[in-house]
Amino acid sequence: MPILEVKELRTEFRIEEGVVHAVDGVSFSVENGETLGIVGESGCGKSVTAMSIMRLIPDPPGHIASGQILWKGKDILSLPDEALPDFRGAEIAMIFQDPMTSLNPVFTVERQLGEVLEKRFKLVGEPARKKMVEALEMVGIADPADRLRSYPHELSGGMKQRIMIAMALMCEPDLLIADEPTTALDVTVQAQILHLMKSLQERVGAAIILITHDMAVVAETCDRVAVMYAGRVVEFCDVYKLFESNRHPYTFGLLRSIPKEGLTKDDLLPTIEGIVPSLIHPPQGCRFADRCFKAQDRCKTDDPKLRDVGEGHLVACHFPIEEGDR
Amino acid sequence: MIDPKSPMADGAAVGGVGTELAKDTILRVQDLKKHYPIRGGVFSRVQAAVKAVDGVSFDLMKGETLGLVGESGCGKSTLGRTLMRLEEPTEGRVLFEGADLAHANKKQLFVLRREIQMIFQDPYSSLNPRLPVGDIVREPLDVHTIGTREERQRKVEELCLQVGLKTEVINRYPHEFSGGQRQRVGIARALALEPKVIVADEPVSALDVSVQAQVINLMVQLQKKLGLTYMFISHDLSVVEYISDSIAIMYLGRIVEMGKKETIFDAPTHPYTRALIASVPNPDPRKRRKQAPIEGETPSPVNPPRGCAFHPRCPFAQPKCKEARPELEPFSGSGDPRHVVACVRKDEI
Numbered sequence: 185m186p187i188l189e190v191k192e193l194r195t196e197f198r199i200e201e202g203v204v205h206a207v208d209g210v211s212f213s214v215e216n217g218e219t220l221g222i223v224g225e226s227g228c229g230k231s232v233t234a235m236s237i238m239r240l241i242p243d244p245p246g247h248i249a250s251g252q253i254l255w256k257g258k259d260i261l262s263l264p265d266e267a268l269p270d271f272r273g274a275e276i277a278m279i280f281q282d283p284m285t286s287l288n289p290v291f292t293v294e295r296q297l298g299e300v301l302e303k304r305f306k307l308v309g310e311p312a313r314k315k316m317v318e319a320l321e322m323v324g325i326a327d328p329a330d331r332l333r334s335y336p337h338e339l340s341g342g343m344k345q346r347i348m349i350a351m352a353l354m355c356e357p358d359l360l361i362a363d364e365p366t367t368a369l370d371v372t373v374q375a376q377i378l379h380l381m382k383s384l385q386e387r388v389g390a391a392i393i394l395i396t397h398d399m400a401v402v403a404e405t406c407d408r409v410a411v412m413y414a415g416r417v418v419e420f421c422d423v424y425k426l427f428e429s430n431r432h433p434y435t436f437g438l439l440r441s442i443p444k445e446g447l448t449k450d451d452l453l454p455t456i457e458g459i460v461p462s463l464i465h466p467p468q469g470c471r472f473a474d475r476c477f478k479a480q481d482r483c484k485t486d487d488p489k490l491r492d493v494g495e496g497h498l499v500a501c502h503f504p505i506e507e508g509d510r
Numbered sequence: 511m512i513d514p515k516s517p518m519a520d521g522a523a524v525g526g527v528g529t530e531l532a533k534d535t536i537l538r539v540q541d542l543k544k545h546y547p548i549r550g551g552v553f554s555r556v557q558a559a560v561k562a563v564d565g566v567s568f569d570l571m572k573g574e575t576l577g578l579v580g581e582s583g584c585g586k587s588t589l590g591r592t593l594m595r596l597e598e599p600t601e602g603r604v605l606f607e608g609a610d611l612a613h614a615n616k617k618q619l620f621v622l623r624r625e626i627q628m629i630f631q632d633p634y635s636s637l638n639p640r641l642p643v644g645d646i647v648r649e650p651l652d653v654h655t656i657g658t659r660e661e662r663q664r665k666v667e668e669l670c671l672q673v674g675l676k677t678e679v680i681n682r683y684p685h686e687f688s689g690g691q692r693q694r695v696g697i698a699r700a701l702a703l704e705p706k707v708i709v710a711d712e713p714v715s716a717l718d719v720s721v722q723a724q725v726i727n728l729m730v731q732l733q734k735k736l737g738l739t740y741m742f743i744s745h746d747l748s749v750v751e752y753i754s755d756s757i758a759i760m761y762l763g764r765i766v767e768m769g770k771k772e773t774i775f776d777a778p779t780h781p782y783t784r785a786l787i788a789s790v791p792n793p794d795p796r797k798r799r800k801q802a803p804i805e806g807e808t809p810s811p812v813n814p815p816r817g818c819a820f821h822p823r824c825p826f827a828q829p830k831c832k833e834a835r836p837e838l839e840p841f842s843g844s845g846d847p848r849h850v851v852a853c854v855r856k857d858e859i
Binding site: 225226340341342343370371372373374375376378379380397398399400401403404406423424426427437438439441442443444445447448449452453454455456457459 | 575581582688690718719720721722723724726727730745747748749751752753775785786788789790791792793794795796797798799801802803804805807808
């Protein structure tokens with residue numbers, strides 16, 4: 185049984201211009217211990233999906249309109265608000281893109297980590313301190329005892345993200361959601377943090393949902409991948425299929441538009457023409473039809489459902505990519 | 511005959527001696543420095559300096575794209591802005607067609623700026639939200655009073671078409687555009703004065719991958735058609751590898767290695783260049799790395815390490831690396847005449 189199952193999730197935001205259908209019928213599952221990538225471009229709904237799982241959607245203007253989020257078989261959406269503080273962190277922890285704003289600037293690292301330990305394990309004093317030092321050592325921070333006395337502004341971006349990871353893992357969650365955890369970091373530090381997350385995952389056995397816009401990061405870290413476009417999952421498969429035999433024209437175009445090694449500027453970069461549709465008035469048929477080189481009349485009227493095209497490879501497309509298209 | 515557009519028409523060459531450049535060099539940067547003072551204490555005395563750019567020299571060749579690469583805080587954006595005189599240089603020269611941009615007076619600078627234009631990273635904040643797009647693109651033409659009103663209006667339409675925007679957009683405002691379209695407006699504005707050199711500071715970093723490819727293709731097409739020279743500043747190595755002819759790698763305010771694109775990617779020599787290239791994740795799940803190529807983070811430019819600034823992170827460091835700061839010197843091992851490396855151990859590692 186998957187540890188997390190998201191079924192037909194719909195999350196909306198009411199704004200002046202209308203209702204934004206940010207997440208519009210998203211389904212996927214996460215197996216115990218695996219790394220699931222959710223990949224897509226800005227506005228596709230990947231972060232809103234994560235915030236919905238954590239029940240962190242600001243209401244108003246947002247709310248979860250329908251669907252189910254089954255955590256170990258129980259629906260998170262039916263949890264009473266009072267149960268949320270114990271659920272977050274202990275069961276599912278989350279780290280965010282910007283480590284600069286995720287830590288409170290007026291408290292030391294010790295105070296912030298201590299708060300977590302006190303809430304989660306009722307741990308205070310010397311035992312708590314010992315656990316904090318261990319956690320900082322585990323995420324590769326030198327002189328952990330000194331660092332506990334630091335304020336966030338005294339730490340580099342990479343160090344702050346390491347502390348966020350330490351904080352998340354101290355709670356021993358079964359799932360870690362990482363929303364663009366390395367986007368704000370330099371590439372040499374990104375490599376360190378991704379590697380750290382993978383090695384800690386092996387040690388503690390937690391599952392990870394990694395949200396990113398960067399296909400190379402997906403290739404580097406994920407086992408399975410959900411590709412999102414305009415509030416929907418359009419393709420769901422293992423990472424090898426995604427890079428080697430993807431079937432959705434959007435995935436296909438997205439991967440082709442990354443400059444490849446050996447390509448020079450005498451070769452034109454393949455692009456996806458056009459722009460993402462409005463999520464206030466999404467098109468009736470396939471949301472990608474306007475930009476799709478394979479689109480036919482049916483695509484403009486008939487909304488494709490996510491279906492199995494073989495070996496658990498799910499694609500939402502009437503005319504998936506064939507070998508001849510590559 | 512003096513071309514009225516040339517800064518030479520403004521009198522003697524700015525900056526004096528030795529401003530002649532080789533035929534195919536369009537811009538020469540010599541020992542450029544930009545230090546920001548840190549003030550403190552009761553009398554706000556200068557206590558230290560952030561050496562954002564600390565002695566950078568390179569040649570930009572006519573018609574090429576030079577990729578300037580480095581991580582945050584390495585000084586690549588400051589270098590771009592200082593070279594444009596958007597920041598006052600602390601020291602050094604920027605030679606362009608017989609003039610020194612770094613020492614040009616206001617009037618000379620006004621003329622020189624027609625030749626060197628800039629494209630900025632954030633298409634959301636670099637366009638005035640209160641002006642319709644046509645006015646934004648026309649502004650440089652108005653400022654420099656080029657042509658009649660009608661001619662300018664025609665030029666604006668021509669520019670819009672050139673960057674792939676329909677002429678209807680002229681009366682619309684920036685907020686009505688997507689990020690990619692806004693960057694096209696920024697490019698049209700930069701092209702208005704028919705510059706020879708464009709400094710592009712992370713022009714596609716704020717854009718989604720699929721849109722990124724559109725803007726990169728546009729920049730390449732324009733370069734071929736108009737014979738532009740680009741200085742392309744970016745932290746994204748895969749984009750830089752695609753668009754550049756030559757590449758300079760910066761670390762803590764200095765260029766540590768520079769050469770042809772092929773040299774830098776196929777035979778990187780400086781240990782930092784090697785680590786940087788090895789750190790870029792590969793979009794191929796079968797080529798996963800077993801471990802991170804390099805530990806540690808870039809130190810603060812306020813108090814950079816002595817000697818070679820990279821030595822605390824360098825796997826090849828020896829005691830001598832702490833003593834003197836290595837200068838950029840030609841490296842013959844690669845067979846690339848433009849290849850220069852700032853590392854005392856470049857011949858042995």
